[in-house]
Amino acid sequence: MKFCKPKPQPILSLDVGIKRIGLAYCDPLCITSNILPAVKRFDNNQELKIIRDHIKKFNLTGFIVGLPLDEKCKMTPQAIDCKNYGQLLSNELKLPFSYVNEHSSTWESSNRFGIKKKDKSGLIDSLSAKIILEQWIQEGPELEEFTGKGQIKY
Numbered sequence: 826m827k828f829c830k831p832k833p834q835p836i837l838s839l840d841v842g843i844k845r846i847g848l849a850y851c852d853p854l855c856i857t858s859n860i861l862p863a864v865k866r867f868d869n870n871q872e873l874k875i876i877r878d879h880i881k882k883f884n885l886t887g888f889i890v891g892l893p894l895d896e897k898c899k900m901t902p903q904a905i906d907c908k909n910y911g912q913l914l915s916n917e918l919k920l921p922f923s924y925v926n927e928h929s930s931t932w933e934s935s936n937r938f939g940i941k942k943k944d945k946s947g948l949i950d951s952l953s954a955k956i957i958l959e960q961w962i963q964e965g966p967e968l969e970e971f972t973g974k975g976q977i978k979y
Contacts, residue, residue, distance in 0.1 A: 831965040837880060837888040838958035839914075840927065840950050841907040846872060847950025850883050855962045860955050863947025873917055880918065887920050887968040891927030891957040898926065921968035927957045 833855040840847035848861040861879055864872045879885070890911035892904045900908075908924065915922050940949045 829965050829967070830963065831961065831967045834887060834968070835883060835885045836958070836961075836968070837876070837883075837885045838925075838954040838961065839876075839888060839890045839911075840954040840957060841890060841910045842866070842950055843903075843906070845947045845950050846876075847947060847952070847954035848876070848879065849951055849954035849958045850879070850885055851958055851962065858955050858958045858962070860948075860951035863950040870913065873914070876914070877918065880920070885920075888914065888918070888922045889925050889957065889961050889968070890914070890922065891954070892924045894926050923961070923966050923968045925957050925961050925964075925966075927953070927960075 833853060835851060835853045838849045838851075838858075844866055845863045846866055847863045849858055850861065851858045864875045866872055880888070890907055892907050893901055894904055895901050911922060911924060940952060
């Protein structure tokens with residue numbers, strides 16, 4: 826698979842889970858990435874207001890959503906949920922976005938930052954979002970305007 830660095834821009838990275846969404850963002854030149862507190866996921870999607878507030882506060886121009894694909898790069902049930910959440914966000918926020926294969930990001934954040942996988946604070950989720958963001962900065966793909974089901978290439 827060929828990787829291509831995307832153009833630098835300030836974006837939000839989301840590690841979407843069943844209970845929480847980890848958040849991280851980068852500066853306009855993609856030099857630094859920072860974590861934000863994870864947000865609780867609600868049935869009525871009221872966390873969208875918090876996400877929208879972060880986008881406004883940090884002047885972010887797009888977002889990425891991690892997809893937990895399996896080791897063969899196939900969709901998992903959680904990846905399908907993440908994909909659907911990304912489409913919901915795109916419809917609500919009207920920002921360019923992309924998906925990033927986040928296979929093993931929680932495992933990597935646990936090992937790299939010494940956080941237990943059973944962490945209930947959401948720290949591991951936001952650190953995973955940071956890892957997803959760092960991967961996107963290095964490998965892309967470029968953000969795209971939401972174009973329906975054709976946007977995802979998995």
